[in-house]
Amino acid sequence: MISFDQALALVEASVASLPGEDVPLAEAAGRVLAVPVFARREAPFSDVAAMDGYAVHDGSTTAGMQLAVIGESRAGAGFSGAVQPGQAIRIFTGAPMPKGADRVIMQEYAMQEGDTVRFAEGYGPGWHVRAAGSDFSAGDLLLDVGTRLGPRAIVAAAAADQAMLKVSAQPKVAIIGTGDELAPPGEAHLRADAIPESVTYGIAALAKQAGARVVARMIGEDSLPALERLAGDMLDKADVVIVTGGASVGERDFAKPMFAPHGMELLFSKVAMKPGKPVWLGRAKGKWVLGLPGNPTSAMVTARLFLRALLAGLQGQSITQVLQWRALPLACQMPATGGRETFIRARWDADGLRSLSNQDSGVQLALAQADWLIRSAPNSPALDVGGMVTALEF
Numbered sequence: 001m002i003s004f005d006q007a008l009a010l011v012e013a014s015v016a017s018l019p020g021e022d023v024p025l026a027e028a029a030g031r032v033l034a035v036p037v038f039a040r041r042e043a044p045f046s047d048v049a050a051m052d053g054y055a056v057h058d059g060s061t062t063a064g065m066q067l068a069v070i071g072e073s074r075a076g077a078g079f080s081g082a083v084q085p086g087q088a089i090r091i092f093t094g095a096p097m098p099k100g101a102d103r104v105i106m107q108e109y110a111m112q113e114g115d116t117v118r119f120a121e122g123y124g125p126g127w128h129v130r131a132a133g134s135d136f137s138a139g140d141l142l143l144d145v146g147t148r149l150g151p152r153a154i155v156a157a158a159a160a161d162q163a164m165l166k167v168s169a170q171p172k173v174a175i176i177g178t179g180d181e182l183a184p185p186g187e188a189h190l191r192a193d194a195i196p197e198s199v200t201y202g203i204a205a206l207a208k209q210a211g212a213r214v215v216a217r218m219i220g221e222d223s224l225p226a227l228e229r230l231a232g233d234m235l236d237k238a239d240v241v242i243v244t245g246g247a248s249v250g251e252r253d254f255a256k257p258m259f260a261p262h263g264m265e266l267l268f269s270k271v272a273m274k275p276g277k278p279v280w281l282g283r284a285k286g287k288w289v290l291g292l293p294g295n296p297t298s299a300m301v302t303a304r305l306f307l308r309a310l311l312a313g314l315q316g317q318s319i320t321q322v323l324q325w326r327a328l329p330l331a332c333q334m335p336a337t338g339g340r341e342t343f344i345r346a347r348w349d350a351d352g353l354r355s356l357s358n359q360d361s362g363v364q365l366a367l368a369q370a371d372w373l374i375r376s377a378p379n380s381p382a383l384d385v386g387g388m389v390t391a392l393e394f
């Protein structure tokens with residue numbers, strides 16, 4: 001059995017990014033850049049006013065003096081002439097500074113009478129001018145390859161004056177749940193021995209959040225020939241096929257055997273971690289196959305770690321971009337851990353991380369309560385309140 005770090009290193013070393021595609025800016029949110037975004041021109045493109053008021057030549061302007069208002073500069077329609085001492089231009093936020101003017105006096109300090117204006121004492125100290133290029137220069141790198149385009153990054157991409165962006169293709173994901181006991185949510189109470197199928201929904205949500213497109217999600221029949229056919233169909237359709245459940249050692253655990261006729265090669269078949277020991281990763285027909293344990297908490301923990309890492313690689317991101325470990329203090333005591341790398345479900349409290357009381361790998365309620373995963377190396381000693389731990393947003 002390999003260690004968690006060895007398993008991650010295998011993912012990092014073996015996963016190559018999918019080809020890129022061009023998308024219009026308006027459709028790029030959530031995608032990952034396949035080429036960097038450079039600014040087409042500087043911003044602001046000229047010196048511009050940062051306030052509504054009057055543009056003047058500072059050196060020849062004092063409070064109380066009368067200036068002639070000789071024109072107007074609006075964003076999108078600047079003043080073409082020049083400002084001389086004793087003159088002012090009515091100006092609005094974002095408008096280009098006219099030639100000869102170097103300061104904007106806010107209109108709150110101005111008294112305009114007809115075509116003249118005077119300014120009250122105390123209009124400084126601000127000059128209220130944004131210098132050309134003070135945001136960025138032409139040719140500047142605004143967003144690097146591998147950036148996921150969140151709302152703030154989209155602003156920067158648009159500001160670069162780029163209509164199309166090259167992004168990595170969205171990995172296509174198919175999710176197959178296994179287990180005769182599973183019933184669609186809403187129907188489990190109708191059958192005495194059924195439980196609501198929860199895991200594939202959570203995995204689908206996680207995959208979407210990570211930038212994937214879920215092309216299929218279903219419960220496979222508990223029969224090997226049917227599952228073998230399903231595996232083949234899903235390998236044709238998807239870049240990543242995820243199987244949940246059937247990963248342990250029971251005689252009806254078909255998760256790996258169903259891919260055998262498709263020539264699956266395993267990268268790893270078990271990881272020394274808790275929960276999630278039965279997680280495995282394989283490759284068949286040029287596609288990825290990820291086996292997750294059926295226990296809901298084990299499935300979500302291993303998906304957070306390995307599915308996120310796999311989807312990052314397929315989208316040209318590094319694993320460290322999606323597994324950002326933080327050093328955080330504990331708000332509770334933590335017991336010593338055993339021989340496997342342990343991932344403790346925890347919640348952020350005002351003063352630190354608090355582990356959830358129910359750490360059973362089969363639970364579902366605690367998943368809704370956990371927002372952090374604490375990582376403890378094998379055989380870690382017990383820790384007291386205030387002790388520092390390594391944790392990941394869950």
Ligand SMILES: Nc1nc2c(c(=O)[nH]1)N[C@H]1C(S)=C(S)[C@@H](COP(=O)(O)OP(=O)(O)OC[C@H]3O[C@@H](n4cnc5c(N)ncnc54)[C@H](O)[C@@H]3O)O[C@H]1N2
Nearest residue numbers: 177179197198199200245246247248277293294295296298
């Ligand atoms: N003799 C051994 N037994 C088990 C071992 C072992 O090493 N030797 N490993 C244990 C560990 S660790 C885990 S984790 C589980 C993993 O089991 P499977 O991946 O085979 O999962 P299942 O048996 O199919 O299901 C486990 C549990 O989870 C429920 N489940 C499954 N799928 C779903 C779903 N889609 N939605 C909701 N709940 C689901 C299922 O009903 C079971 O209760 O094996 C241990 N056993």
Ligand code: MOO
Nearest residue numbers: 275276277298361
């Ligand atoms: O490793 Mo299993 O994931 O304990 O429940």
